[in-house]
Amino acid sequence: MIFREFYNYILQTDYKVNEELPFPVNSASFGKGGVLTKYNEIEKKVYFIQSGIVELKIKGYQTEKIIDFFFENEMFCALTSFLTQTPSDVQITAITNCELDMVLYDDLILAYESSLEANKFARIITEQGYIRKAKREKEFLVETAEERYAKMFATHKNYISEIPVNKIAKYLGIHPESLSRIRKKLTS
Amino acid sequence: MIFREFYNYILQTDYKVNEELPFPVNSASFGKGGVLTKYNEIEKKVYFIQSGIVELKIKGYQTEKIIDFFFENEMFCALTSFLTQTPSDVQITAITNCELDMVLYDDLILAYESSLEANKFARIITEQGYIRKAKREKEFLVETAEERYAKMFATHKNYISEIPVNKIAKYLGIHPESLSRIRKKLTS
Numbered sequence: 370m371i372f373r374e375f376y377n378y379i380l381q382t383d384y385k386v387n388e389e390l391p392f393p394v395n396s397a398s399f400g401k402g403g404v405l406t407k408y409n410e411i412e413k414k415v416y417f418i419q420s421g422i423v424e425l426k427i428k429g430y431q432t433e434k435i436i437d438f439f440f441e442n443e444m445f446c447a448l449t450s451f452l453t454q455t456p457s458d459v460q461i462t463a464i465t466n467c468e469l470d471m472v473l474y475d476d477l478i479l480a481y482e483s484s485l486e487a488n489k490f491a492r493i494i495t496e497q498g499y500i501r502k503a504k505r506e507k508e509f510l511v512e513t514a515e516e517r518y519a520k521m522f523a524t525h526k527n528y529i530s531e532i533p534v535n536k537i538a539k540y541l542g543i544h545p546e547s548l549s550r551i552r553k554k555l556t557s
Numbered sequence: 558m559i560f561r562e563f564y565n566y567i568l569q570t571d572y573k574v575n576e577e578l579p580f581p582v583n584s585a586s587f588g589k590g591g592v593l594t595k596y597n598e599i600e601k602k603v604y605f606i607q608s609g610i611v612e613l614k615i616k617g618y619q620t621e622k623i624i625d626f627f628f629e630n631e632m633f634c635a636l637t638s639f640l641t642q643t644p645s646d647v648q649i650t651a652i653t654n655c656e657l658d659m660v661l662y663d664d665l666i667l668a669y670e671s672s673l674e675a676n677k678f679a680r681i682i683t684e685q686g687y688i689r690k691a692k693r694e695k696e697f698l699v700e701t702a703e704e705r706y707a708k709m710f711a712t713h714k715n716y717i718s719e720i721p722v723n724k725i726a727k728y729l730g731i732h733p734e735s736l737s738r739i740r741k742k743l744t745s
Contacts, residue, residue: 488676495683502690
């Protein structure tokens with residue numbers, strides 16, 4: 370899917386390829402390992418993934434922690450930094466090759482002034498971002514690592530083999546060896 | 558502050574008392590201990606606090622956990638339930654007497670269809686909700702309970718004395734005795 374299709378899907382509209390959206394959309398490519406947003410950088414872009422996987426890391430109490438993975442047909446950015454235009458406390462890295470669409474902060478802010486549609490789209494995307502965060506908070510409070518892995522596996526069956534095991538363990542907040550035990554149990 | 562003033566503040570508008578907003582606003586009162594949203598109820602209202610404090614609880618792995626407190630001049634609801642119209646996994650309780658303004662789900666959805674302003678307002682409020690959740694996630698990952706208490710104390714100095722100590726401990730995810738030690742240390 371490209372961003373325009375995603376936009377049509379979210380708003381139930383039908384923009385054709387040559388019609389202008391309320392804000393310009395550009396494309397970008399990142400190779401595996403490429404850093405999209407650095408720690409302390411102010412986020413100026415929001416991305417849509419045509420293909421690939423990215424990870425969001427945060428500097429934890431003692432180690433770095435992975436707080437999210439984003440996959441095909443999802444939007445991402447260092448959202449707190451984007452919304453507040455303050456330095457990012459997360460770092461975003463492509464963990465596979467990525468084909469992306471992107472929208473610039475300044476273009477979006479301009480569209481917000483007069484476009485009902487731009488506000489509606491951003492409201493819905495932000496709602497989804499909120500739901501995602503709340504879900505993850507709940508999972509940490511009420512589910513075991515095994516349940517969380519099983520859920521992640523169920524939702525992203527096609528992609529999960531592309532993420533190194535140590536990254537999945539870092540995301541679940543467990544030791545890689547504990548994850549190996551969980552994986553064996555689930556696949557047996 | 559009443560909701561209309563908050564609305565003007567967020568959108569930098571100047572609605573007078575007798576002017577209609579893009580959606581109707583009603584008022585509500587809850588006594589201390591009153592339950593505003595029950596577990597498994599579908600959230601149909603979003604609230605603004607004129608005065609009072611509410612808590613949001615979730616059923617944790619073994620015990621109930623408090624995931625948030627909301628204070629004067631803040632908006633709240635069981636937001637995931639509100640956005641998805643599915644049963645709430647949080648319960649909201651007034652922990653002091655509360656004077657509230659409220660907006661109904663159906664009225665808001667109707668306003669979203671044609672009102673740029675309603676979409677803009679909801680986008681900004683949802684952005685703030687996202688930032689709040691992301692901040693709490695970060696705090697849990699990178700800060701000690703002592704740092705989190707000190708921050709909560711700094712932000713809500715005037716209100717914190719109204720929240721029972723065991724509730725604050727439940728929010729910080731620590732034992733009430735650990736909290737007593739932290740409090741003694743900070744006030745000494």
